[in-house]
Each structure stands twice: as structure tokens, then as C-alpha cells.
Amino acid sequence: MSQHELTRPPRVRAPRSLQRGQRRAGMLFALPATLHVGLWIGLPVLAAFALSFTDYDVFKSPAFVGIENYQQIFSDGEFLRSLWTTLLYAVGTVPVSMALSLGLAVLLNQGIRGQGFFRTAIYLPQITATVAVALVWSYMLQGDGLVNHALEAIGVGPVDWLTDPSVALFSVILISIWQGMGFNTLIYLAALQGLPGDLYEAASIDGAGAWRRFISITVPMLKPATFFVLITSTVGAFQAFDQVYILTRGGPAYATTLTTYEIYKTGFSDFRLGVACAQSVVLLIALIVLTAVNTRTMGEARDGH
Known part of the structure; x- marks a missing residue:
């Protein structure tokens, strides 16, 4: 063992209860932003992806058409x-x-x-x-x-x-x-x-x-x-x-x-x-x-x- 390792002060670890409390606090602080992203970005993206395979014009219920919309836009x-x-x-x-x-x-x-x-x-x-x-x-x-x-x-x-x-x-x-x-x-x-x-x-x-x-x-x-x-x-x-x-x-x-x-x-x-x-x-x-x-x-x- 080197002299540097002998003289280096031991690493002090936080108690497990403190670590768990810090993780909970971090998750709590991140919760509003996570809910915002999920509700106002994630759900609309999923809805748009689902509707992209349908024939939908607001006035009638969506009808599944497969990849027809994608074929249409690329032509x-x-x-x-x-x-x-x-x-x-x-x-x-x-x-x-x-x-x-x-x-x-x-x-x-x-x-x-x-x-x-x-x-x-x-x-x-x-x-x-x-x-x-x-x-x-x-x-x-x-x-x-x-x-x-x-x-x-x-x-x-x-x-x-x-x-x-x-x-x-x-x-x-x-x-x-x-x-x-x-x-x-x-x-x-x-x-x-x-x-x-x-x-x-x-x-x-x-x-x-x-x-x-x-x-x-x-x-x-x-x-x-x-x-x-x-x-x-x-x-x-x-x-x-x-x-x-x-x-x-x-x-x-x-x-x-x-x-x-x-x-x-x-x-x-x-x-x-x-x-x-x-x-x-x-x-x-x-x-x-x-x-x-x-x-x-x-x-x-x-x-x-």
C-alpha cells in the first residue's frame, strides 16, 4: 500500500436513511416537470402517432387506414x-x-x-x-x-x-x-x-x-x-x-x-x-x-x- 493511500482520509458515506431521503426529495422536485412532460407532450405525441394511421376529420370517428396516410404524404x-x-x-x-x-x-x-x-x-x-x-x-x-x-x-x-x-x-x-x-x-x-x-x-x-x-x-x-x-x-x-x-x-x-x-x-x-x-x-x-x-x-x- 502506497504512502498516499495510508495518509488519505477515509471516505465518509452518508447514512442510508439520508441517501433515501435525498432520492425522495429529488423525485419530489422532479415530479411537477415529469407530469408536465408526460401530460402535455407525451400523451399528445402518442395520440398523434395513433391518429396518423386513421382517416380522421373531426366530424366523424377515426377509421383505421394503416400506412395509407404515410404513402399519401410521401407522394x-x-x-x-x-x-x-x-x-x-x-x-x-x-x-x-x-x-x-x-x-x-x-x-x-x-x-x-x-x-x-x-x-x-x-x-x-x-x-x-x-x-x-x-x-x-x-x-x-x-x-x-x-x-x-x-x-x-x-x-x-x-x-x-x-x-x-x-x-x-x-x-x-x-x-x-x-x-x-x-x-x-x-x-x-x-x-x-x-x-x-x-x-x-x-x-x-x-x-x-x-x-x-x-x-x-x-x-x-x-x-x-x-x-x-x-x-x-x-x-x-x-x-x-x-x-x-x-x-x-x-x-x-x-x-x-x-x-x-x-x-x-x-x-x-x-x-x-x-x-x-x-x-x-x-x-x-x-x-x-x-x-x-x-x-x-x-x-x-x-x-x-
Whole structure:
């Protein structure tokens, strides 16, 4: 037996009664959240999965049709196009939002003057109702709106931001990035403030510049925060609905019809709730697959593979 083992103080274990009490307390504290998830998320998911195999339109009892709804949606060009549009929306929103949020967090972590004001201003869109944000932007992006007036002042012709099929999705992406940066910036800022300063001091002594310190120290140590932001941003992008509903109603020419809006139309406009449930199940599976891919990718990057 080594000298270290002889001098190490014995490990003191909590009494079994205390351990049982702690487990009970933990279960009691987790019970409200567990009930909430089970009642408002778990049961609806199970119900949607069951109804996805039925012909159901609210006005009559569900009739079992097997996989007919799934065969129908995968032969439906509009639904497949909505999946592609949603993927484009996510690709255009998530990476740009993450990069801008990280840059803003780094700037706000420098102790600049008026830091509190800038933090509040950046986070304010996040806590503003999405419907209100979309309404304000819809007025600003109209043909005679504020944005086009500003462009005309610098000699640029007006742009049909919400009525041109080649521009409408880009407009929705920009608004989503603007509104969602506050939360991501807050996460990155909290992570930055927890990084040890001695690493930066040692790197500075070794002659590493600001960019080198950012690449070699900041980015690797922010991987847990980056993973969290990536997952939440991806899920949020695939669940986006309010912006499209208020700004474009899926138009023009289906250019901004995201999968969530297609599900809404199928279920509450066409009253094909069985088909809408099947579409929801497909969207859920797509989210699970994307989350698994992101988790695996970030895990390999974190392990250095």
C-alpha cells in the first residue's frame, strides 16, 4: 500500500436513511416537470402517432387506414417541398445566428462602455412576442415600407421582400436571425465568463495574438455551449411557424411554406387530421435524426476525432 493511500482520509458515506431521503426529495422536485412532460407532450405525441394511421376529420370517428396516410404524404409534392424549404430555412438560420451570436458575446465580454444597455438591446427581441415582431416587420417590409424608403435614399430600387418568391424566404430568415440572436448570445456570454483567465495570460506570454487565442482557446472551450445552441437552434428552426403565418402565409407560390405551416393547413384548413398527424410524426423523426447527427458530430469534435 502506497504512502498516499495510508495518509488519505477515509471516505465518509452518508447514512442510508439520508441517501433515501435525498432520492425522495429529488423525485419530489422532479415530479411537477415529469407530469408536465408526460401530460402535455407525451400523451399528445402518442395520440398523434395513433391518429396518423386513421382517416380522421373531426366530424366523424377515426377509421383505421394503416400506412395509407404515410404513402399519401410521401407522394405529395407540396409536403416534400415544405421539408426542403424547412431544411433551407434551418441552414440559412442556424449557422449565421450562431456565428453572429458568438461574435456579439465576445464583444460584450470585453467590458465595453454601456455594456448593460447593449445586452438588454440584443436580448429584447427574444422576449418580444413573435407575432408582434412579425407584424412590425411586415409593415417595414411592404413595398412602401421603411426598409424600401431607406434603400431608395441610397439609390437602391425597392425590393418585394415578402411578395417575390426568390426573396421571401430570405426575408423570413433574416427576421428569424434578428429575433433569435439574443438567446444564443446570452448562452455564449455566460460560457465566456466562466472560462479561466490564466489560459489567456499564458497564451499572451507565449506571444499568441487575439485571433490565435480565440481559435485555440475560446472556440474549443465553448464546445458544450456550442452544442447546446446548435441543438436548440435546429429544433427551433424546424418548429418555426409564427413568422411564416403572419408574414407570408406560406407564399408567395409556396416559397415560404415550412413543414409546420403545411401541417397546419392540412389539419385545420383541409380538416385532414389523420394526414396532419402523419406529417407531424415524420417531422418528429426528422428532428430526432438531426439531433442524433449533431450529437455524434459534436461528440467526435469534442473527443478530437
